[in-house]
Amino acid sequence: MSKRSTTPNSNRLLAALPSEEYERLLPGLQQVSFPLGEVVYEFGGHLDYVYFPTTAIVSLLYTMENGSSAEMGLTGNDGVVGIALFMGGGTMPNRAVVQSAGEAFRMKAKLLQDEFARGGKFQYLLLRYTQALITQISQTAVCNRLHAVDQQLCRWLLLSHDRVKADELIMTQELIADMLGVRREGVTVAAGRLQDVGAISYVRGHIKILDRAKLEEKVCECYRVVKNEFDRLLGSDIAQA
Amino acid sequence: MSKRSTTPNSNRLLAALPSEEYERLLPGLQQVSFPLGEVVYEFGGHLDYVYFPTTAIVSLLYTMENGSSAEMGLTGNDGVVGIALFMGGGTMPNRAVVQSAGEAFRMKAKLLQDEFARGGKFQYLLLRYTQALITQISQTAVCNRLHAVDQQLCRWLLLSHDRVKADELIMTQELIADMLGVRREGVTVAAGRLQDVGAISYVRGHIKILDRAKLEEKVCECYRVVKNEFDRLLGSDIAQA
């Protein structure tokens, strides 16, 4: 996992900033490498920085007292990790874990908060992203209640695929099970079915998306609701608003 | 359901405003009565007002294409309905339905946005509430995945009880089933068990909380996580921050 160099504008929030704000923030951004499994913050843990992923993907998940866990949302180069720093709470009652190794840019909490308080485009973008994240979490809630594991696996694969350039995900079934909040065996059979129809292939922690269309065909409506909301809130039009 | 008069400071967000801001907003607030079942906003629907409940409770829920539905969160006098208006998206991909009849104060979207843009205590409170709501939705997501209906019913009863003065909830099992995203029969048996141990009693849409301690004993950790986060973010200390 070599430290490939990325630029801050690989993150869509930073890229959408007017040049004046972008230039002002640039000196306050440092690139960091996130290895797989790194914990960005713990349950209730203090944060010194917010992180704008470029190639990394970070999962937000909750771990129960008995050790079982489930994901509520995930952030890639379309967002920011550490919303509690500008929402005012400082900490969140969940964990953020790197789900796909890669790069991110970090910004000191103080700088973030000062810039947020200016009320400019930066604040606008951060709040819109937060609303999109709320939709993602909400849809996870209803999907968890009403849909089958097969569909949720499709949703999860598509959400991850959207946030990774490549068609290959480095991810074991064990980890996916933790994200979806099901047993590893449940993932094995669901993934087996997807492999049988040629949608994906996988070996020992390497999942290849072979036929995205097949996944989109099988996935529940939840995926599209979230996708539409992200496009609406953070699509190409965010530049002019 | 007679229109009982309440004052804006029965809503905890409004009550926490410094007197200067409170006085400034007061002329822009009108009391409205919410009957049970009233739809505050529809999926993707435009909002002219935000609503600060005083005695009403509003559920946020999503309805699937096939008609099944599930709740992601609920708002009482501790919050505000219509966060999309200050988060920037304007609309949300869910519905808001009155779950318990009562009063609320509404504020024009424009006034809300202008006041929010000032960046004062009002903005501070709205963002903190939004973060608490995110926790509520997140915990609903993991609870839906990992816990049994019995526990979720306890959680739901406690969350509602916290937001209503009385020990009686006007609520049929059918409606509770829609909220929890389960069958009505599932609620019947779960509620029956709670009645057997003397925690609640109910007849035809009238649920009495007889022994709150029993509910708290049976409920999963999710309830307390949400409660702690609301207390932390919106507790008595919000006055001095």
Add this chain to the structure above:
DNA sequence: ACTTCTATGTGCGGTAGGTAACTTATGTGA
């Protein structure tokens, strides 16, 4: 009182997913 809703109770087969115990592959490093 009688009908007619609406809310609740109950039983039964079906099924998705949980629990558990075990096997089979595919790395990886001594």
Add this chain to the structure above:
DNA sequence: TCACATAAGTTACCTACCGCACATAGAAGT
């Protein structure tokens, strides 16, 4: 190349919840 760890596959059984059908019981109007 052999040992060992990790990833994935398999099987058998169990339980919670669903879907459906139907029974009962308050409430509300005539």
